[in-house]
Amino acid sequence: MKASIILAITALLPLTRLTAQDSTAIKAINPADFARHISVLASDAFEGRKPFTRGEDSSIQYLAAQFKQMGLKPGNGNSYFQEVPMVSISSKPSGNLVIKGPNGELSLQYLEDFVAATRRVQEQVTIPTSELVFAGYGIVAPEYNWNDYKGLDVKGKTVIVMINDPGFADSTLFKGRVMTYYGRWTYKFEEASRQGATGVIIIHETAAASYPWKVVRSGWSNSKLHLQTANNNMHRTALEGWITLDAAKKIFQLAGVSPGIMQQARTKGFKPVDLHLNTSLVINNTIKKSTSHNVLAVLPGAKRPQECVVYSAHWDHFGIGEPVKGDSIYNGAVDNATGTAGLLELATAFTRLPQAPARSILFLSVTGEEQGLLGSEYYAGHPVFPMEKTVADINLDVLNTFGRTRDITVIGYGQSELDEYALRAAQKQGRITVPEANPEGGWFFRSDHFNFAKKGVPGLYIGPGNDALGHEPGWGKEQTAAYNRLRYHSPADEFDANTWNMDGMVEDIRLLFDVGYQLSNESSFPAWKKGSEFKAYRK
Incomplete structure (x- = not known):
């Protein structure tokens, strides 16, 4: 059965309560469109989206075409691409x-x-x-x-x-x-x-x-x-x-x-x-020296276009590698076709607003995350918006595929005032925020928002919640553990319309839309909290 048929009957999710005029934008984040993007990005035709391969060409051209179709402006001068020289x-x-x-x-x-x-x-x-x-x-x-x-x-x-x-x-x-x-x-x-x-x-x-x-x-x-x-x-x-x-x-x-x-x-x-x-x-x-690419698109702000809120997600994965059970394509459906699709969903939502927010919104899909956060490191060193004018980075990496949860995980909880933005957005959905279960693992430093943090820009990085609706306690946590155990960084990380429940990731991305929308219409900048090792960088 096609993904579009499966997802068309998905129950309507509760909408983040911003204002009535924003409901059209929020509804643009929906299961069917999400699944459509993921099914393309994680398909065998994209060959695992490894930098310097045909998979890269397919990925970045798809993203640029989607951004252009939405009416978003190129994020790097006249180009949707930023060259990232690597060795x-x-x-x-x-x-x-x-x-x-x-x-x-x-x-x-x-x-x-x-x-x-x-x-x-x-x-x-x-x-x-x-x-x-x-x-x-x-x-x-x-x-x-x-x-x-x-x-x-x-x-x-x-x-x-x-x-x-x-x-x-x-x-x-x-x-x-x-x-x-x-x-x-x-x-x-x-x-x-x-x-x-x-x-x-x-x-x-x-x-x-x-x-x-x-x-x-x-x-x-x-x-x-x-x-x-x-x-x-x-x-x-x-x-x-x-x-x-x-x-x-x-x-x-x-x-x-x-x-x-x-x-x-x-x-x-x-x-x-x-x-x-x-x-x-x-x-x-x-x-061997080569060049990969970040993909950038911007929605100019109506009042303070020189300031921006960044949404980021890495498009890359591991390409074609060692076969496992006869499959050699590392499709990276969860990691990170979900986050990349989420970036496109957010971009669509912001273009559906009746008027542009006060600040610009930069949609940044980076390369080389799997090789050490290289694309975001390059952008942080060569930004199109100065870091002192960059309000925050909201990062998407490995989204929830098992359904709605009563909670949402804030990774790096306690670092910045973005915790409170996430909490307020969660409360509008009748949910709570929780810190990650094992902060000693240093997960805050393992995705692309971290390179913004090193430049003093606060980052919000969420993970799937654990308290899954309609299931026994611990079931949601086991779903995450099973993915890490069985599919993470393997050819088994594939999109399956028959088993994936898109409702959770849709609700989570609507929450992140709320956070970015609020930040984009304020005049203040979220601060690092006392004790954060990044507080001095912002100063």
Whole structure:
């Protein structure tokens, strides 16, 4: 049975109560149109929407055509496209990671004990001899009076640091179990580069990282995409890597240091420790430069067109890859054809308003999210609206496919005043907002709004609710868990009109329409809350 027939009989959803004149706009967000966009974007014809493939061409041309048909203006001058120059680097160490010291040497095996790569665009990167220093969490956080690099000169050295932040072990530090950006592995690499280190190696712990070593191993054994830079990323450390916890313990033993040093590093005032060890490594790279594209469309504001509210969603997925049960197309229906379709639904809704909002609305579909949030990182560095004029980013990634819920999840709850906007919109629907169930996983830092946050722009990122209407408690949570377990990042992530219930995602997107509509007609800017690591960036 066709999706249009299935969805035409879907019960009318409650509408967000804005004003009577806005009901036409809200009704434009509907199950049938949602399903139509998803069925196209997640079809085999789009070949999994991988950057630099025919799937990219199909995806970006479809989006541009939809925006043009709606009457939205090109978002990048006269173009709906923004070029995003990228470089693919396939790194492989020439051998084991050998660590030497006065008491002997240790040889760590690639993939089993360590992974290593580089962002430097060179065919070969050589670290001849580099001293090893244990620098705790590798964090410099003035607002928490924490500096693991205090008094330490790491030039020419390789720092070994722990994953997550001190709050994971001590609820009285940082934000307790809620991971801050200081706990993310990307931050560890960035800070080591700022400090001038030659290399940085993160100690993996399953609980603190929120994923097992096999995730690190599989992700780091493949090529990685990075943004091209003028200096070929020579400002970054020559070596970025991870080691297992067992490997770290062996290193400490070789250094004559107690493994308890990691426990000591969780206390304020910890000082870095010179391990009196050194290592050397050669990394061989296969390099390919290419250009991908963001897609941008804008609805100009009626009163303050120089200010904008951004809606974002990533169009990319993994393309054609390793077959699973005979299927090699990674369609990415939930991740993220749903969010991309939601972006088109929101764009349609705003064009149905009787008059344009006061501020401009930018609809931004970005590339390279699956490769490290690259498209949004590029946009944040090359914005069409200055960041100081950008009110907020409302990000769509992996929407609800199992039906309506009494709640909606706000990921990164407590970061900004956008929490209150989401709550008010939810209350109009007779719903509540809840924080994510496991904030120690750092989910706020894993989608495209995060690159806006790093520029000081608050981001709202929602996830499916858990309290599903018409089902027993826990049923909704199990639906999300089943998707993560069975379909996430696999060829099984396909659109199925017979099993998907579109009502939940429609209601969630109507909620986000409400939030953006309110923001677009105000004169104030939502603020970061006290304790947010991004508050200083807005200033």
